[in-house]
Amino acid sequence: MTAVRRIGVLGLGTHLPAGVRDNEEVARDAGVTAQWIGERTGVLTRHVAGPDEAASDLAAHAVRSAVEAAGIGIADVGLLVCATSTPDELGPSTACRVQALVGAHRAVALDVGAACSGWLFAAKVAYDWLRGSERDGYAVVVGVEAYSKFLDPTDRGTSVLFADGAAATVLGPVAEGHGFADFRLGSDGTQAGLVLIPGGGSRLPAAPATLAAGSHRIHMDGRSVSRFIVDVLPRLITEALDRAGLGVADIACFVCHQPNPVLLRRLGGELGIPAQRLVVVGDEVGNIGAASAAYALAAAAARHGLRPGDRVLLTVFGAGMTWGSALLTWSGADALMPVPAAASGRSVPRPRTPERNLS
Incomplete structure (x- = not known):
């Protein structure tokens, strides 16, 4: 009897665009105060994509970081699933754009549309794909949004909350119990x-x-x-x-x-x-x-x-x-994280916290 393959996270990568809007700036456009935003939402800053940046550009950065963190090559990726509500265009899939940008030429590329639930829905697609595969392989699941392209800055119900960014995970075989x-x-x-x-x-x-x-x-x-x-x-x-x-x-x-x-x-x-x-x-x-x-x-x-x-x-x-x-x-995956609200938006590794601090 064939053992059931365990699938987990092998690496993570994130990317935030360089542009930043703080509460003072958002408040001026929305007709509220920075204090009002902070007290009601807790959001302090939000990153904003540039005029020449699309969702696929942000996603590609995160995918590269995740693949690096996982210690695999982009050619090892057999499936690339992109979850987004803000695609580059209505068609083709943004995943195909990301595939081209990162050079994942062997990967099957597809989008999953489930809004803010999208990454976990996409992870389930990748999980089932990998469990049904006849050979070892890896999948990349990336969630990305370029919400700033679709916001009314005067709408205090949305402009104070939504922002741009991407996060990717490499999924693959892990040990029993993980x-x-x-x-x-x-x-x-x-x-x-x-x-x-x-x-x-x-x-x-x-x-x-x-x-x-x-x-x-x-x-x-x-x-x-x-x-x-x-x-x-x-x-x-x-x-x-x-x-x-x-x-x-x-x-x-x-x-x-x-x-x-x-x-x-x-x-x-x-x-x-x-x-x-x-x-x-x-x-x-x-x-x-x-x-x-x-x-x-x-x-x-x-x-x-x-x-x-x-x-x-x-x-x-x-x-x-x-x-x-x-x-x-x-299962012990590494993550490459950007420095939030950094002017450069450059992805850098963060050391793991020595103490668990989880009690």
Whole structure:
């Protein structure tokens, strides 16, 4: 009987564009104060792609870093999955653009569209692909957003939260007892109108009227989305722990989508999660959508001193509406992280924290 292959994370890479907008600048455009933004969202800075940078450019940087961190060659990548809500164009897939930029000529390239849940949905695609493969191989899963191209800077409900960035993971075979387990994904299309870009698709093609109406910008029902998060995040965490027969104390790091640091910390506290075990990066990068959970996972690896055998609970949720969770037993992957809000935006390695600091 053939043993079931275990698939885990072998390397992580992230990229933030060089442009930065702080709360003072965002507040002026949105007609609020920097204090208002900080108190309600917890976001301090957000990175912004340049006029000549597309989602694929950001993703390519993250993919290169992840491949380097994993210690493999780009020619070893057999699958490249890109999760994004802000593609370079409606077609072809942004993954094909990324494939060309990084030279992953052997890789099958495809996109997954699940909004802020996209990276975990894409990881499940790669996980199943690799488990069904007849030979060893590697997959790269990259989440990326260039939200700034689709924001109305005067809309305080979106401009204060959303930002640009990319995070990539290399998936491949890991030792027994490590890797991903218990993926659970869900969707509810009856709530698709809560967060969307209404114009530019086949339902509402681009036209002078749609541009004048701002239909190519992100529209969000903030209150309804907040209610959705307050319901779904605690449920995802408690149900995942119950299925695994684990408690909060058994999880080294809780890695969630990062919609709003204030809300995330509040819900974590209500669930009894110690602050040092809840990874929060939204304060330094904002909501980077499909990249945010992978970015937070990279931060957990690079800054929180994750060690082989540590359990990580991954939870995501986003437009659609979509949601998901997975349990990841860490196998010792390295991460290359940029310095947030750095003028250069250059990716640099961060040393691992010597102390675990996870108790």
